[in-house]
Amino acid sequence: MTDLFQRYPALSWHRPLMLLAVAMALLVVWSIAGMVIDDRTLTGLPIWAKSAKFALSVLIYAVTWAWLIAQLPRWRRTAWWAGTIAAFGLALELVVIVTQVVRGTTSHFNFTTPLNAVLWETMGSSIVVVWIATLIVSAVLFVNPTADRARTAAIRYGAVLALAGAALGILMVRETPEQRAAGGSISGAHTVGLPDGGPGLPILGWSTVGGDLRIPHFIGMHALQVLPLVLLAIELASRRIPVLRSAETRRRLLMIAAATYGALLAVLTWQALRGQSVVHPDAATLLALGAIAVAATSATVTALRPKPVVMDRVPVGNAR
Structure with missing residues (x-):
């Protein structure tokens, strides 16, 4: 050994x-x-x-x-x-x-x-x-904390979101109204609005006809892998894109990624609790996803915008 x-x-x-x-x-x-x-x-x-x-x-x-x-x-x-x-x-x-x-x-x-x-x-x-x-x-x-503030943010935000995603599992152990009425020996379900075991995505089994709480549960739990990978992609891209060489810029982009991830997790949870399949989003879900995309894009553009250079002002009386 x-x-x-x-x-x-x-x-x-x-x-x-x-x-x-x-x-x-x-x-x-x-x-x-x-x-x-x-x-x-x-x-x-x-x-x-x-x-x-x-x-x-x-x-x-x-x-x-x-x-x-x-x-x-x-x-x-x-x-x-x-x-x-x-x-x-x-x-x-x-x-x-x-x-x-x-x-x-x-x-x-x-x-x-x-x-x-x-x-x-x-x-x-x-x-x-x-x-x-x-x-x-x-x-x-x-x-x-690590020496790199962006890496510290990736680990911290990833850990918080992973804990939140894991905690969403509590929503699955509740007895559904149908189970309560039937008085059966199954208490809890992955699927919302329908019994478990209906049509689902290949291998994953996530419901394609009803809400499925496994989706936000899974997405949230693996934030600790996704956010550091996002930061790694930014660091690799910084070799070719000068603006990404700033540690502060990388930290801001990571914060935007974490906020976007958290918002997506919230929408997926909301969608599942309404008994809506992830592959059949309604107008409200699409609107929420669109708002997240617009906000993330706008914040990213702002973070990447070059900062204006402020020149020291020379008093007129001292000019030569």
Whole structure:
């Protein structure tokens, strides 16, 4: 094991999270093989699609946070323990998901039997623990700014939006009016206005006929990857575009990107809660998206506009 960590230094960023990432990479491969070999379906999708999606998401989460924790000069031990707790919580969540896949039933919102209820409640509790652990690491990041203000902004805004996106999962565990009236053994749903399992996007399964809370949940959770990638693109572009070489300009553009991302997250949540499919937006949704696009474009143009050069004024009496 020591030789493995020496051969691959990245595994030492945060060992529990990086080992989780390796396990998730293997699970992604296993799940893809399962989708090819196992012809069972669940809620309209290949039964192994769920473990593949969750494993890939956890893989991205684990690598991102492991790298960020490794950069911390202060409060690193606190962040390390929080990251370790998150790793164990996420591992437990995936164990439940895979167990239910093997058993041929759903993992979320499932109270059909005492065992299914215990597994779902265990997974739900682990998700809460992971969120709290992520909040702690995010707080540590806030007290450890980087030398580059734009990079600091990318990490901070990304962490806040990721926490908000993860918290949107709470909206899915509420019992729907239809479930309350029927008195069934399923409590909670991804889809708004319709039962889960209807027509959806390939692989992702996001509803194409109703609102789907998984969309803002997913978009929000991965803000911590998207915003740093946006900044990386700006930094690469600065090699050819002189105006982007200003650290302050890059910071302003990152702030615009974060505000735009947050506004988009709000609109997607609003759209889902109204029971509207993401592929069939109404006039109000299109108007909101258009307003976001106009505001983002205007702010970007302003941020890129060259600043006027102010010349020192020479008193008339001293002119020669």
